[in-house]
Amino acid sequence: MTQTERLDELISSTVTIPTIPSTLAEIQKIVNDPDGSAAEAAEVIVKDPAIASKVLRLANSSIYALRVPVSDIQHAVCILGLKILKNLVVQATVLENFQGRGGEALSANWLWDHSLKTARAARGLAGLIPDDPGIELEEAYTAGLLHDIGKVLLMEAEGDSFLRAVTLSRLKKVPLYESEMDIFGFTHASVGSVLAERWNMSATLCTAIGKHHDADLDPKVDGAAFLLQFANTMAHSVSSNALCYHTDADIDEEKLASFGLDDSETFYALLSDVKNSGLDQL
Ligand SMILES: [Fe+2]
Numbered sequence: 001m002t003q004t005e006r007l008d009e010l011i012s013s014t015v016t017i018p019t020i021p022s023t024l025a026e027i028q029k030i031v032n033d034p035d036g037s038a039a040e041a042a043e044v045i046v047k048d049p050a051i052a053s054k055v056l057r058l059a060n061s062s063i064y065a066l067r068v069p070v071s072d073i074q075h076a077v078c079i080l081g082l083k084i085l086k087n088l089v090v091q092a093t094v095l096e097n098f099q100g101r102g103g104e105a106l107s108a109n110w111l112w113d114h115s116l117k118t119a120r121a122a123r124g125l126a127g128l129i130p131d132d133p134g135i136e137l138e139e140a141y142t143a144g145l146l147h148d149i150g151k152v153l154l155m156e157a158e159g160d161s162f163l164r165a166v167t168l169s170r171l172k173k174v175p176l177y178e179s180e181m182d183i184f185g186f187t188h189a190s191v192g193s194v195l196a197e198r199w200n201m202s203a204t205l206c207t208a209i210g211k212h213h214d215a216d217l218d219p220k221v222d223g224a225a226f227l228l229q230f231a232n233t234m235a236h237s238v239s240s241n242a243l244c245y246h247t248d249a250d251i252d253e254e255k256l257a258s259f260g261l262d263d264s265e266t267f268y269a270l271l272s273d274v275k276n277s278g279l280d281q282l
């Protein structure tokens with residue numbers, strides 16, 4: 001069996017692998033359709049009370065500083081815009097599916113906190129860097145949110161082997177993706193990329209997730225993956241208690257320079273935003 005076949009088999013055999021939830025599928029269709037409207041999106045959202053309440057909460061949050069609070073979903077969707085709405089649905093979906101799972105090897109709360117921080121960093125970077133970041137702002141946010149989702153799937157599908165990979169990473173002081181490679185022959189990055197494909201995420205996003213641990217990425221060729229990798233580093237640099245040994249917590253000045261962000265006050269402001277974002281901010 002080739003590695004791709006094994007990866008495919010693993011993903012198909014995982015009973016708990018979340019198929020794309022219907023609300024997310026419908027919202028994606030509307031967002032991707034040039035004629036998709038807020039009215040259509042609102043029709044989908046009202047049928048999902050958990051998401052509807054999040055939409056209202058976000059539209060009424062201080063970010064939008066409205067004088068009169070909104071209580072009408074369609075109005076709220078107009079305020080947020082379709083792309084932000086899509087992210088909110090992705091976020092609600094992954095949190096609902098995975099929160100509280102995990103166990104010894106993988107604290108789901110830690111991972112989601114890390115994912116939210118990476119998302120914040122990725123969107124911030126995409127907005128800050130002077131050159132074309134190779135990925136849109138809101139898509140960068142989704143990439144951050146989903147970049148490590150492969151870990152959750154590996155934990156669910158092959159918990160014992162995944163636990164071994166985690167232990168091996170700690171003992172040998174090698175990054176988790178290296179010990180995953182030893183044990184599975186592929187990494188959480190490829191698993192995540194396959195899931196993103198199944199969820200009909202864009203090619204840019206799937207590639208960025210798949211390559212987020214690749215060494216020596218060329219920012220000109222793999223701009224989105226390069227950005228995501230750096231966002232991951234930023235998220236690690238502001239939080240403690242990583243699940244495993246990792247080497248990517250130091251902000252590399254050279255990389256910062258390659259983004260055109262050296263000596264940039266705005267970069268450090270973003271880093272402190274990243275620090276303050278996370279699970280308790282939801
Ligand atoms: Fe990762």
Ligand SMILES: [Fe+2]
Nearest residue numbers: 114147148232
């Ligand atoms: Fe990560």
